[in-house]
Amino acid sequence: MNKAQLLELIQKNLGGEVTKRATGEALEAVLSAIAKGVKKDGSVQLIGFGTFKVAKRAARTGRNPKTGASMKIKASKSVRFVASSALKASL
Numbered sequence: 404m405n406k407a408q409l410l411e412l413i414q415k416n417l418g419g420e421v422t423k424r425a426t427g428e429a430l431e432a433v434l435s436a437i438a439k440g441v442k443k444d445g446s447v448q449l450i451g452f453g454t455f456k457v458a459k460r461a462a463r464t465g466r467n468p469k470t471g472a473s474m475k476i477k478a479s480k481s482v483r484f485v486a487s488s489a490l491k492a493s494l
Contacts (some may be wrong), residue, residue, distance in 0.1 A: 406430075441482055451489045458483040 404412075414426045421429075437455055438446040446456035462478040 427434050449487075451487055453484055454492055455482055455488040457481075 410423065410426050410430060413430065414421060414423060417426070437447050441455050441457060446454055448454045458481050460479045460481065463476050463477045465474055466472065467474055
């Protein structure tokens with residue numbers, strides 16, 4: 404499912420009373436709030452859905468697949484999602 408399909412589904416669930424533009428703005432607001440929350444607090448927990456949290460990767464040595472030469476990979480951060488037990492059960 405892509406973003407356009409998600410917007411259509413949300414609009415349909417709301418009964419079609421909300422415009423596509425308003426639905427898009429609401430979705431953007433939610434996604435923005437999740438991103439800001441993860442950046443500020445390190446995690447965002449949505450009960451019954453799951454948790455978005457920051458995962459840290461240590462610096463490491465890797466290999467260039469073309470040449471086979473060793474290279475250093477810097478430490479980095481990424482966002483991980485852990486599904487709740489309710490979401491897992493619904494699958």
